[in-house]
Amino acid sequence: MDVGAPPARPEATASAADSWHMLHPNSLVVGRLAGAVTTGIIGIATFGTLVIATLGGGLATRGLLLLAGAGIIVILASAVATWIVPARRYEYTRYRIDDQGLLIRRGRLFRSEVAVLRSRIQHTDVTQGPIERAFGLGTLVVHTAGTSHAQIQLDGVAWDEARRLRTDLTGVAADDVV
Amino acid sequence: MSSDAHSDTAVARRLHWSSLFFGLGPMARSALPLLVLVAISRELGWQFWALLTLIPSAIGPFVRVLTMRYRLEPNELVIAEGLLSRRSRHVPYERIQHVELKQGVLQRVLGVADVKVESAGGSETPEARLTVLSLKDAEDLRAQIAARRGAAAVPVERADTTVLALGFGDIVLLGASEGRGWLVIGAALGVLWQFDDFIDVEWPMADLLTNRDAWRGMPVAGTFAASMAAIVAGALAIFLLFRLLSIGWAIVKLHGFTLTREGDVLRSRYGLLTRFAAAIPRHRVQLLTIVEPALLRWFGRASIKVETAGRFEADQAGVGAQWLAPVVGRERVAEIVSDVLPGLTPSELPWQPLAEGTAARLFRRTTLGVVALSGVACGAIGWWGLILLPPGIVFARFAARGWAQGYAFAVTDDVVAFRSGWWTRQTSIVRAPRIQVLAITEDLFDRRWGMASLRVDTAGATTKGHPVNVPFLDRALANDAFVSLRAAAARTDLQW
Numbered sequence: 001m002d003v004g005a006p007p008a009r010p011e012a013t014a015s016a017a018d019s020w021h022m023l024h025p026n027s028l029v030v031g032r033l034a035g036a037v038t039t040g041i042i043g044i045a046t047f048g049t050l051v052i053a054t055l056g057g058g059l060a061t062r063g064l065l066l067l068a069g070a071g072i073i074v075i076l077a078s079a080v081a082t083w084i085v086p087a088r089r090y091e092y093t094r095y096r097i098d099d100q101g102l103l104i105r106r107g108r109l110f111r112s113e114v115a116v117l118r119s120r121i122q123h124t125d126v127t128q129g130p131i132e133r134a135f136g137l138g139t140l141v142v143h144t145a146g147t148s149h150a151q152i153q154l155d156g157v158a159w160d161e162a163r164r165l166r167t168d169l170t171g172v173a174a175d176d177v178v
Numbered sequence: 179m180s181s182d183a184h185s186d187t188a189v190a191r192r193l194h195w196s197s198l199f200f201g202l203g204p205m206a207r208s209a210l211p212l213l214v215l216v217a218i219s220r221e222l223g224w225q226f227w228a229l230l231t232l233i234p235s236a237i238g239p240f241v242r243v244l245t246m247r248y249r250l251e252p253n254e255l256v257i258a259e260g261l262l263s264r265r266s267r268h269v270p271y272e273r274i275q276h277v278e279l280k281q282g283v284l285q286r287v288l289g290v291a292d293v294k295v296e297s298a299g300g301s302e303t304p305e306a307r308l309t310v311l312s313l314k315d316a317e318d319l320r321a322q323i324a325a326r327r328g329a330a331a332v333p334v335e336r337a338d339t340t341v342l343a344l345g346f347g348d349i350v351l352l353g354a355s356e357g358r359g360w361l362v363i364g365a366a367l368g369v370l371w372q373f374d375d376f377i378d379v380e381w382p383m384a385d386l387l388t389n390r391d392a393w394r395g396m397p398v399a400g401t402f403a404a405s406m407a408a409i410v411a412g413a414l415a416i417f418l419l420f421r422l423l424s425i426g427w428a429i430v431k432l433h434g435f436t437l438t439r440e441g442d443v444l445r446s447r448y449g450l451l452t453r454f455a456a457a458i459p460r461h462r463v464q465l466l467t468i469v470e471p472a473l474l475r476w477f478g479r480a481s482i483k484v485e486t487a488g489r490f491e492a493d494q495a496g497v498g499a500q501w502l503a504p505v506v507g508r509e510r511v512a513e514i515v516s517d518v519l520p521g522l523t524p525s526e527l528p529w530q531p532l533a534e535g536t537a538a539r540l541f542r543r544t545t546l547g548v549v550a551l552s553g554v555a556c557g558a559i560g561w562w563g564l565i566l567l568p569p570g571i572v573f574a575r576f577a578a579r580g581w582a583q584g585y586a587f588a589v590t591d592d593v594v595a596f597r598s599g600w601w602t603r604q605t606s607i608v609r610a611p612r613i614q615v616l617a618i619t620e621d622l623f624d625r626r627w628g629m630a631s632l633r634v635d636t637a638g639a640t641t642k643g644h645p646v647n648v649p650f651l652d653r654a655l656a657n658d659a660f661v662s663l664r665a666a667a668a669r670t671d672l673q674w
Contacts, residue, residue: 099668100668109622109625110620112617112620113617113619114615114616114617115615115616117613117614117615117664117667119671120615120667144614145638146635146636147636147637147638147639148633148635149615149617149635152615
């Protein structure tokens, strides 16, 4: 696995200010926490339903097998959701601000790169949920007049960083007339 | 409300008296038939109680209609309403994307129109809606808005020029190619459904579907061939019926369609029963699409649609003001396009095909679908399901080639354009200042084939539209286009 460098693309920018940035390391912890909670809820629900069904059916062998199978699937799914997915997400997400605007790259298997232009930003939000607050993180939400990309989110950055990005994006923006 | 002293035009005006009916909204309006039913029935049935539940929902709109006033200030349209909690909305003229007038049959009889004023907001509902104004007031309002906006911008040539007037033949052709028959059927079923309780409607189809005995009386075809022929003939008859209904729909909807240009504003007027009149400032167009269904193509014609930033409340047929030219001869397409996007000729763009493997990928994808379909068929009717495979694969071969040939992509330092389609060919064009967000995506298969998709997001895109979402692009080309379009868009300020 080629860790580190984001999927490369030659571009003629060199200054340190507009280099690619990774998310805050704490976002990995938050991602894992969120994954654990989600799979935990789904897992308990599935498992509980199966247990009740098996007990109701008088503990047949087939029921027990089903139970064991479900258990394995739940454990595998939660392992993927809490260990692998957040790790890869953290690893392969990069963002950058340059004179044209904000760029966000995500993913490895399903790679994407989104560009928001400074002059097209309608307004921005910086938000923070309770878990994000506990880890000192924030989310930058950029609103455009677009349709399918009317809202672009960058979560998993430090709270101060999110605010800095916002100022950087909107402060310099040309005074467009909407 | 007292009139303002700012200027002589800033007189607060009221809605037309019939607003008390039209302004109530469909909910409360539907209470009227109930009211009639209650009046004519002897005892208090469910209709009475249903009517009672509607009263609270009608109070709000009722008060709104009674208290609503609008006035034309020098720079903005002001709409005030409310009794207990007051609200006044100010819409600056220069922000107004377009104005739409709509007249239903009843509204035409009364000489009133429903007026919608849209500005560039992402919201689904119009910025201001005046239901209803007398036709004179409505035309006056529209003229005032146009005049004031025009005064702020460039001096406009006053003369109306007719850009397009549709003949009967063109409308029939459009109906035949659009396939909107289901709309008519749906509307008819809806009406029947509504009156189901009052009129004893027979549902022969439902009976056939639910009651097996109903099939007994049907003549049974003797041979396999005969029954196959019957099925094919039936399907053909249904298809033709739908197309006929679709032609009927087009005639009702688009009768007397004219497109005129008055300075910067394009106006379309159309409709047999319900009249629509829409005004689109030319510089508000975000995306332009040339639609060429096979039938129109064979007759050497095309449709032109546009999207503006103010989102139309899509009426059920999805027409709105978006139909700039429902049917136009191919030789006039370039002229109309350059009328909306000055200096742009679609055929002169640097068109290029998509990546090398596009046809192969489409063939694989379609074949996979055919195999899945025949698998399902096998589940239903046994090994006979495999009979679908040979024709399916032949189809996949032709379709893949057709689709691949239909695709084309063009990018310059000012424009991005995308064409797609086999039977119905659609060409969308976006200017750099209209680009909101750019995205490039690659999935697992794209990686294997060295391809990527490019998405260009614009304001006010509709779900039924043809956005510039280009799949199967050569990866290097997609990256170059992404970088150059981003730079081109960044060079220009946003223009509404």
